[in-house]
Amino acid sequence: MTGSHKVSGRRRTGGRAAAAGRQRRRSKAKLRIAVTVSLLVVLGLLAVGAGWIYVQLDDNIETFGADGISDNRPPVSANGSNVLVIGTDARTDGNSGLSGGNKSDIGRSDTSFLLHTYADRKHAIAVSIPRDTLVDIPPCELPDGSWTRPRTNxxxxxxYSVGQSATGNPACTxxxxxxxxxxxxDHTVVVDFKGFAKLTEAVGGVQVCLPQDIYQKDLNPNRLTxxxxxxxxxxxxVSGRKALDYVRIRHGIGDGSDMGRIKRQQAFVASLLKKIKDDGMSPTSLLPxxxxxxxxxxxxxxxxxxQKLISFVMSLRDIDLHNTKFVTLPWRYRGARVAIVHPDAEGLWSALKADRTLDGQEGTGNRHAGQAGAASASPSAPEMVSGEGVSVAVYNGTTVTGLAARAADVLKEHGFTVTEAATAIARAQTETVVEYGPGxxxxxxxxxxxxxxxxxxxxxxxxxxxxxxxxxxxNPDAPTAASPSPAPSGATTGARSADDDPCSNLSYG
Structure with missing residues (x-):
């Protein structure tokens, strides 16, 4: 009996344990189900929230019409991508409070640079184009749908001002x-004063450095005091209005030129990129x-x-700050305007077309053997220039005899047709000039x-x-397009990296 009682007791105890185990398993299962359901609900809410955020951001974005983009475009290239960034001083939509000026004034491009991102997604270069640079403007669409005639010099x-509209003409630029x-x-982005100020506030400010105290007259030279x-x-x-004042200062630093201000703006953008990278380029940090x-x-x-905008920004997350360079289109003064230095400018564009960095690396990270400084060499060095189908007359504008014949021989080596080699009427020419007629x-x-x-x-x-x-x-024997030329100071020695000390080169001109 006793033994039987003990066995019976053990059976009863085992039954209670088994029941308790089943209860715990059911509780755990219910807990797992509850957690799973909760997670699904949370994820659903997050998805809905993210969708709402994207909708809100979509509502913020304005686009300009593609109708104004030319049909005669360079071909699509797999060698990296190019984004044109335009800073405008338009006074519309609340910008007049930050910049002064007339609200009905036309939109103007105050700052522009072309950002080339290399195919390896680890290098980038921003090339500033001075606003006073003398260029040829192709046909552009007017607000009424008609197109302008080409404009030279x-x-x-x-x-940006073609059409005289308050919103400007980014397609023409x-x-x-x-x-x-x-x-x-590949893409064009326009940022106005208000957007710039908000951008600097969103990152919590940007570090800058000044070589001296700056006063109101430095920002506005028309002040009497x-x-x-x-x-x-x-x-x-600095952030907000103060950041805007910093990048607009011209007269109080260095030589007071717009070229000096470009260098300061490059330093500011470099510091802004560094701040964004330091904060972490995740969707969460990028949303604000x-x-x-x-x-x-x-x-x-x-x-x-x-979605497209954030996806594009996220594609840049692995670009190293030291490998992000800022340069200015090779230039020289022509009176009060800025002239492009040839062939150094073509050398820079050729390097970007080939996806080569300033130190001669390919966008894949492979270095060209024996070709350091490819971006500053003459175009496609050491290849010849193809002069096939181009007729040119050569005139000696100096008192040195035989110069026209010598230059004519060089041109013929490149395949040009020389129609005349003679002495110019005026023989006090300082610089060599190539003149061209319409087209x-x-x-x-x-x-x-x-x-x-x-x-x-x-x-x-x-x-x-x-x-x-x-x-x-x-120096008639100086290297021509068939040989590498020394690097132009504006495109190499003047280059700035995004990780440079913001207090270096303070005068900027």
Whole structure:
């Protein structure tokens, strides 16, 4: 009995344990189901929330019409991508409170640079195009749907003002950049004053550095008095209106030129990129930034949604700050305007077309053997320039005898047809100039590629002619387009990396 009782007791105990186990398993199963359901609900809510955020961002973004983009474009390339960034001083939509000026004024492009992202997604270069650069503006669409005639030897920022509208003409600027560079612009982004200010606030400010105290008169030279101090000398963090004032200062630093201001703007963008990278480029950290930026962005249709815009930014996350360079289109003063230095500019564009970095690396990271500084070499060095089908007259604008015949021989080696080699009427030419008549710019630029530092100028007379100057006479054996030329200071030694000390090179001009 006792034994039987003990067995019975053990059976009863085992039954209770089994029941308890089944209960615990059912509880755990219910818990897992509850957790799973809860997670699904949370994920659903997050998805709905993210969708709402994207809808909100989509509502912020404005696009400009693709109708104004030229049909005559450079081909699509697999060698990296190119984004044109335009900073506009338009006074519309709340911008007048930040910049002053007339609200009904036309939109103008104050700052522009072409950002080339290499195919390896680890290198990038931003090339600033000075607003006073003399360029040829191709046909552009007007607000009424008609198209303008081409304009030659015109300031670059005039392209954005074609049509005289308050919102500007970004498609015309894109067309002009494509004609200037021979590179296809994959996307165009326009940022106004208000958008710039909000962008700097969203990242919590950007570190800058000043070589001296800055006062109100430095920002507005029309003031009769020095005014209040805006910035103190040394490093500091700026955002909003103060950041805008910093990048707009021109007269109080260095030589007071717009070229100096470009260098300061490059330093600011470099510091902004560093701040964004330091904060982490995740969708979570980018959403507040995207919300601030998209409120005042105008983009091409290819970036016309939040998903496309954030996806594009995320594709840049692995680009190293040291490998992000800032340069300026090779330039020189022509009176109060800025002239492009040939053939150095063509060398820079050729390097970007080939996806080569400033130190001669390919976009895949492989270094060209024996070709350091490919971006600053003459175009496609050491290849010859193809002069086939181009007729040119050569004139000696100096007192050095035999110079025209010598230059004619060089041109013939490149396949050009020389129609005349003679002495110019005026023989006090300083610089070598290639003149071209209507429709001859592309051919003239080919001629300029053969002669270092030759300028290209449009004239009313048909045809192509080169007037040799004292610079060529002093060294007629200098390397031509068939040999690498020394790096132009504006495209190499003046280059800035995104990780450079913001307090270096403070005068910027």
């Amino acid at each position: 015109t300031m670059f920022n005039a392209a 894109q067309n002009t950049v494509e004609k200037l560079t021979g590179l296809r612009v 020095r005014g209040n101090q805006i910035f103190a000398k040394g490093p500091q963090t 930034l995207a919300n601030a930026a998209t409120e005042s962005l105008t983009v091409d249709p290819g970036l016309g949604s939040a 001859g710019q592309d051919q003239a630029e080919k001629v300029a590629q053969v002669f270092r530092d030759a300028e290209v100028s449009s004239v009313a007379t048909p045809g192509i002619r080169i007037i040799l100057g004292e610079a060529y006479a002093a």
